[in-house]
Amino acid sequence: MFPFTYHRPVELASAHALLVANEDAKLLAGGQTLIATLKQRLASPSDLVDLARVPGLTGMAREGEALTIGAMTRHAQVSASPLVVEALPALAELAGRIGDPAVRNRGTLGGSIANNDPSADYPAACLGLGAAIVTDRRVMAAGDFFLGLFETALEPDEIIVSVRFPIGGWAAYAKFANPASRYAMAGAFVWKGEGGVRVAITGAGQNGVFRWGAAEEALAADFRPAALEGLALDGDDMIADIHGSGTYRAHLAGVMTRRAVARILERGSP
Amino acid sequence: MQTLTLTVNGAAVTLTLDERTLLVELLRDHLRLTGTHVGCDTSQCGACTVHLDGVAVKACAVLAVQAEGAEILTIEGVGSTEHLHPMQAAFREHHGLQCGFCTPGMIMAGIDIASRHGPAPDEPTVRAELEGNLCRCTGYHNIVLAIQAGARAMGVPSSVATA
Numbered sequence: 001m002f003p004f005t006y007h008r009p010v011e012l013a014s015a016h017a018l019l020v021a022n023e024d025a026k027l028l029a030g031g032q033t034l035i036a037t038l039k040q041r042l043a044s045p046s047d048l049v050d051l052a053r054v055p056g057l058t059g060m061a062r063e064g065e066a067l068t069i070g071a072m073t074r075h076a077q078v079s080a081s082p083l084v085v086e087a088l089p090a091l092a093e094l095a096g097r098i099g100d101p102a103v104r105n106r107g108t109l110g111g112s113i114a115n116n117d118p119s120a121d122y123p124a125a126c127l128g129l130g131a132a133i134v135t136d137r138r139v140m141a142a143g144d145f146f147l148g149l150f151e152t153a154l155e156p157d158e159i160i161v162s163v164r165f166p167i168g169g170w171a172a173y174a175k176f177a178n179p180a181s182r183y184a185m186a187g188a189f190v191w192k193g194e195g196g197v198r199v200a201i202t203g204a205g206q207n208g209v210f211r212w213g214a215a216e217e218a219l220a221a222d223f224r225p226a227a228l229e230g231l232a233l234d235g236d237d238m239i240a241d242i243h244g245s246g247t248y249r250a251h252l253a254g255v256m257t258r259r260a261v262a263r264i265l266e267r268g269s270p
Numbered sequence: 271m272q273t274l275t276l277t278v279n280g281a282a283v284t285l286t287l288d289e290r291t292l293l294v295e296l297l298r299d300h301l302r303l304t305g306t307h308v309g310c311d312t313s314q315c316g317a318c319t320v321h322l323d324g325v326a327v328k329a330c331a332v333l334a335v336q337a338e339g340a341e342i343l344t345i346e347g348v349g350s351t352e353h354l355h356p357m358q359a360a361f362r363e364h365h366g367l368q369c370g371f372c373t374p375g376m377i378m379a380g381i382d383i384a385s386r387h388g389p390a391p392d393e394p395t396v397r398a399e400l401e402g403n404l405c406r407c408t409g410y411h412n413i414v415l416a417i418q419a420g421a422r423a424m425g426v427p428s429s430v431a432t433a
Contacts, residue, residue: 001290006272006335027337035292036313048289049334100402101382102316105325108334180314182401203393229310230303 002044010211011055012159014135019157022047027159029072029111032103052093058159062087065167068134071110072161076101078109090171094125094189097175110160113145115207116152118239119183121175123209127200128189129171132164139164148207169193170267174259175203176252178243185244186252190260196220199257204249205239208240213255224265225258274338276305279347285334293337294318294329297344305345305374309404314405319375319382320344326382328402345374348381356423357381357416366416368407376413379403384421391421 005022009015019025026045028034051057057072060081069078078084079096080140098104098112098121112122113133126133126142133140136159145153154160154239175187184203191198197219199212216225232254235247244252275284278301278379285300297320306329309317309420313331321430325425349355354362357380367373391399396414400432405413 004289006289006333008335008338028333031333031336032313032331035333038290039311048333052336101315101379101399102319102326102328102402103313103331105322105327 001038002041004038004045004126005047006050007047008050008053010055012054012056012161015049015051015054015159016048016136016157018047019159023156025049027051027114029114030106030108031111032076032099032107033115033117051110051159060084062167067091067165067167067248068107068162069165070162072108075099075104075107075109075112088129088165088171089166090173090189090191091125091129091165094121094173094175097121097173097177097182103127103182109163113163114152114154114160115147116148116150117183118149118205118208119178119185119203120209121173121184121187121202124184124189124200124202125165125173126163126189127209127211128173128191128198129165130191130198131166133160134162134164135160136205143211146209152206153168170264172263172267174256174263176256186256188253188256188260190219190257190264192219192223192264197223201233201253201257204233204253206237206239212253212257214253223261225261228254228258249260272333272335276337276339277341279342279344286300287334289333289335291334292330293320293322293327293332293334293342296334296337297329297342303344303346305373307371308426309371314402314404316371316373316379316400317372319378319403321378321382324385326379330388343378345377348377355381357384358421360420360423361413361416364412364416364419366408366413372403372405372407375403376400376405376417380417380420381424383417384424389422389425391418393418 025047028048028050058070060069075095075098084092131142133145171191173189176185186204187202189200197216199215202209233250235250238246238249240246273286313328318329409424426427
């Protein structure tokens with residue numbers, strides 16, 4: 001690791017002030033990606049601003065037809081929360097399949113979406129469920145938040161406070177995990193509800209998480225796995241690495257989408 | 271440098287450390303608690319699993335400064351040579367280890383599994399829960415048996431499974 005100065009602010013305003021005062025500062029949430037990145041010297045922040053003691057960033061609450069989850073809420077807490085299991089079971093399941101148990105005890109929702117790793121799980125849930133990202137200054141639709149590879153609409157000094165997930169409809173997440181890293185080789189979060197169908201694909205696209213418009217249209221007309229026959233993503237737009245080619249990932253994304261649709265149907269929904 | 275105070279295996283510890291120190295380095299290099307192992311150092315293998323405020327974490331993926339004020343439990347804190355923890359006894363009884371390198375992490379993960387899933391976790395549950403703990407010797411079969419037996423012996427009621 002390169003040297004850094006460590007800060008542990010106890011209010012949101014002081015966390016923000018530290019970001020403003022130190023141009024190369026980085027926020028530390030659960031650290032399950034950041035610490036590995038620091039160890040490999042792939043990042044060299046001048047300052048680390050640990051959000052662990054900032055009040056108001058953890059917890060889950062149902063407010064009307066939305067479930068609000070604090071940015072510093074750990075994956076394990078989301079997956080085990082009776083509130084989440086009842087209101088958005090697909091989200092609880094997704095959280096319960098991130099990394100492994102020890103990673104889930106540290107990793108956070110806010111950290112995951114701020115990093116916007118192209119193979120992370122939570123971005124797919126945010127896009128698929130039409131979530132709103134709440135920061136210290138504004139509310140952004142998930143569709144406006146994820147901009148590309150490790151890129152979001154966050155300003156350098158902006159802090160995610162919570163994510164608001166609308167409740168309603170039916171959803172499922174199917175993921176083909178890399179057996180070593182547990183990251184998605186391809187993951188499909190499918191939602192069907194009032195207003196149509198959303199299909200969010202993670203792990204595959206070169207620009208990170210994206211909505212698969214053609215699949216959404218086909219499923220809106222006929223919500224069955226068979227409706228996706230003949231539809232294919234372009235392998236040239238997909239990630240190609242030692243784990244799989246672009247064509248492989250394009251195919252896998254289709255398979256995961258069909259599985260997610262099948263799971264929704266099995267549970268006896270729409 | 272940063273001064274921090276935390277509790278390790280029940281004893282309060284105050285140390286002044288470089289900010290970059292990992293929790294596993296604090297334990298091994300500064301406190302000489304070398305039962306916690308470093309296998310991969312990339313948070314894949316789980317040999318460094320310890321409990322932080324009651325939940326399993328990979329000590330190679332936590333900065334020591336993040337553990338300020340926390341309660342850490344390592345393999346040295348769960349039992350003694352004379353009085354093995356039920357999970358340790360189960361690993362011995364069921365031959366849940368060969369070279370032993372992964373064992374401290376396996377035991378800490380096993381105790382964590384028992385505390386969340388109660389006294390009778392089924393085999394698929396234990397196998398899924400061990401996703402983050404690698405063993406290169408045993409093929410996992412006896413580790414799974416040992417964790418099931420250890421969980422039974424711990425007798426944690428399943429009502430605390432989702433607490």
